[in-house]
Amino acid sequence: MGTVPSVEARTEFTMPQSNEEHTGARIADYRKLRQLTQTALAQRSFLSRGTIAKVERGLAPATPSVVAAVARVLQVDVAELNGQPYTSELRQDHLDRLISPLSEALDMYDLGPDPHITPRPIDQVESDVRALCAGASATEYKDIGSKLPGLLGELTTMASLLSPGENYRRAASSLSWCYWVAYEFAYRVGYHDLATIALERMGWMAEQAQDPLLLAIRLNKRSSMLLRRGNNQMSLQVVTRGHRLIGQVEQPESVEALAVTGSLHLASAIAAAQAKDADAVTGYMGLAREMAKKIGRDVPDVYWSSFGLTNVQHFDVATSVELGELGEAVKLSKKLHFPETHPRMRVGRYYIEMARAYAQMGKTEPAERFLVRARKVAPQQARYHPLVRETIGVLVRRQRRSPESLSSLAAWVGM
Structure with missing residues (x-):
């Protein structure tokens, strides 16, 4: 079995360009730089050698769980193995020019009011933020990138000028949702460091808004980031914290609280599926189904959790795929029908x-x-x-x- 070089030794290497630009090829490159055989990498990542061999040759998909497992062993970020961000395509779609303004807007969070900005009435700003959130659910990245920096600046100034009270909490809530949109945009186009910063800002403003459900949504996204790195146990711990926050809600049986609770159960189910714990998946999916039945309908825009019976059916399929139960996933997919109002992000996924x-x-x-x-x-x-x-x-x-x-x-x- 090979040994993993020290951090100092690793910095001396320069990643060679592979003849085949795919995730498996990059895994092979890093494995060789770390002086590991396929067998050694398989043992340390708790995968079969056959899986490693097929992925490296590009004959089997480098699934999120496989990439997360080998990235942890190879001590490299998942985005690096996936080749993200895809800069050529970003340039073609004119999305690359949106990253710098967004990064600068995220840095304004503690600078106080901008003298060049006169905030509009809170009702108007809230309407724009809601439209932006709807765009994120529809994966309309161009609108997000062009409108989000301005809203971040306006809301940052507004929150800095307002005294504690209802309008301040509304501004803080809207600003927190803007940071959620920033997370969704940055994460989807492969800027994961920027997405992490946006998620931290979201939590900070959700606290100012005094909204436990918004804080729980933020923890749900944090659990997804942890799953991306293959950290199943910490992901579940974060979701548990989210449930404790929901315990602080004045009306725990409200549609909003039930939707956020159900979404957290679905997040736990995916974490358990990635850990190959079928029994835990069944338990979490059962809890999510209970929440969906209590609501009785899909509520795609309630806290933008896209929760409801349809989403539970979707996760039945998704967890089956993650568990490797592909025949069951196909069987369940025959029963799944998306309504017209279902978020395109979910349908596409x-x-x-x-x-x-x-x-x-x-x-x-x-x-x-x-x-x-x-x-x-x-x-x-x-x-x-x-x-x-x-x-x-x-x-x-x-x-x-x-x-x-x-x-x-x-x-x-x-x-």
Whole structure:
């Protein structure tokens, strides 16, 4: 078994350019730099050598759980292994120019009022923030990047000028939601460090807003960031803290409290699925289903948690895929029908998960079909999702000659 070089030794290396730009190739590069064999990496990441070999060759998708497991062993960020951010595509979509203004706006949080900004009435600002949140749920990144920095500046100035009271709490709540949108945007396009900063700012302003549910939503997103790094146990601990916050709500049986509670149960289910704990998944999904039944309908815009019976059905499929129960996932997917009002972010994510499942099953045509659906319903999400690239790459490499439709998808994501 090879040894992992010290931090000092690692800084002397420069990552070589791989002939094949995919996650598996980058994993192989880093594994070799760390002087590890495939067997050693498999043992340390609790995966099979066959999985490592197939992923490195690009013949199996580098799923989030696999990438997280090897990233922890190789001591490299998940985004680095995924090749994020995808700068060429960001430039083509004119999204690269939005990162710097957003970063600067996030840095204004403690600078006090801007003398060049005269805030509008809080009702008008709240309306704009709500539209921005709706855009985030629809994965409309261009609108987010162009409008968010201005709103952050306006709300930061407003909060600095207001005295403690109802309007201050409203401004703090709106500012916290703006930071949530900043997190969603930065995370989806691969700027995870920026997303982490936005999430910290969100928690800070949610405390100023004195809103336990908003704080719980922030912890839900934090648990997702931890799962990205493969830290299942800490992710569950963070969700537990979220449940304790909901205990502070004056009306724990309100639709808002039930929706946020249910979303936390779904987050726990995904964490348990990544840890391959099927019994825990069943328990968490049962609790989420109870919350959804109490509400009795989908509530996609309540605390922007996209919660309801439809989302619980979606997570039934998602957890089955994560557990490797692909046949069960396909069976459950036959019963899932999204209403017109369901957030496109969720629908697109479902199509990506199903494409991954069919690719793992070796079924090219349905995998490609779901990729096309993901592109149609939430194009910017699909274009910047690493699992879309992984799945396309696997489908291409498995065939001697790719059909034109698959080649078109590959070109669209920049492969």
